[in-house]
Amino acid sequence: MSAVRFLARPLLGSSFIVAGAGKLKNADDTAEQLSPVLRQAADALPIQVDEKVLARAVGASQLGAGILFALGKAPRLSASVLAITSALNTFVEWRSADISTPAGREARRSGLLKNLSLLGGVLLASVDTNGRxxxxxxxxxxxxxxxxxxxxxxxxxxxxxxxxxxxxxxxxxxxxxxxxxxxxxxxxxxxxxxxxxxx
The missing domain is CATH 1.20.5 (Single alpha-helices involved in coiled-coils or other helix-helix interfaces)
Incomplete structure (x- = not known):
């Protein structure tokens, strides 16, 4: 592994690790935020699943994939999982942001740019072949x-x-x-x- 990858993977993965741990810790808030998306996902599943369980699953997958990615274990697979969760976060945060004030609109735009940057980073990582x-x-x-x-x-x-x-x-x-x-x-x-x- 090159020095750039050795440094970049933990830096990129840290944001997802913290976000995933936060989602697991605050599963009620996560379920409320993700409610529209999770409700549709729960309806599509063949078995009845609670939204809170799906919120925990999203948080756990983000935390686990972030840790694997930071450690350089299965980096392409973990980056692909992070890309999916990042796209979900981008959609949910954009949808649930408060845009009633100029500061709220600015915060929504900043959050969108941050999430899109993270999504771009993990998409690049998902196709990185590590020089092979x-x-x-x-x-x-x-x-x-x-x-x-x-x-x-x-x-x-x-x-x-x-x-x-x-x-x-x-x-x-x-x-x-x-x-x-x-x-x-x-x-x-x-x-x-x-x-x-x-x-």
Whole structure:
């Protein structure tokens, strides 16, 4: 792990760790804030789940993913979980912010920018391959390498076959010439023997 990643992951994860711990500690307030979203999520689930339990689950997932990300354990997976919770936080805070005063509107805008910045950071972290090629890149290049190797083997086999055919043709030609010479020699001997018999 590079020094930048070693420092940046705990810095980025700390905000999510604190937020997740706060959500777990104040599950009632979290459930109230997340109520519209959690109600829809609870309705979509096949079993009946309390909003407070879902609020705790969101807080626990944010806390756990933040800790894993800060420690550099499963960083892409934990960053993906943090991106989901960050998007949820951004939506909820934007929706529930007090905009009746200019200070409230300014606070809402600042909160939105902070949440979007965090979301951008964890989205970048979710695709960071830590200097190693991604699985998609490796798969693509493995297929390309296999195709190249296949072409090389085919070209080598074609060259080898061509040489073998050429050698076989030369041998056949050599054998044919030898046979032709043998036939001529036999014909001469036969003609010589016939002329001896006739004379």
């Amino acid at each position: 090629p991604s699985l998609a890149w490796r798969t693509q290049h493995l297929a390309a390498d296999a195709t190249k190797a296949g072409r090389r083997q085919f070209a080598a086999a074609e060259k080898h076959t061509s040489k073998a055919v050429h050698r076989a043709a030369r041998r056949a030609e050599h054998t044919a010439r030898r046979a032709q010479r043998t036939v001529r020699s036999a014909a001469k001997e036969a003609a010589s023997a016939a002329s001896d018999v006739l004379s």
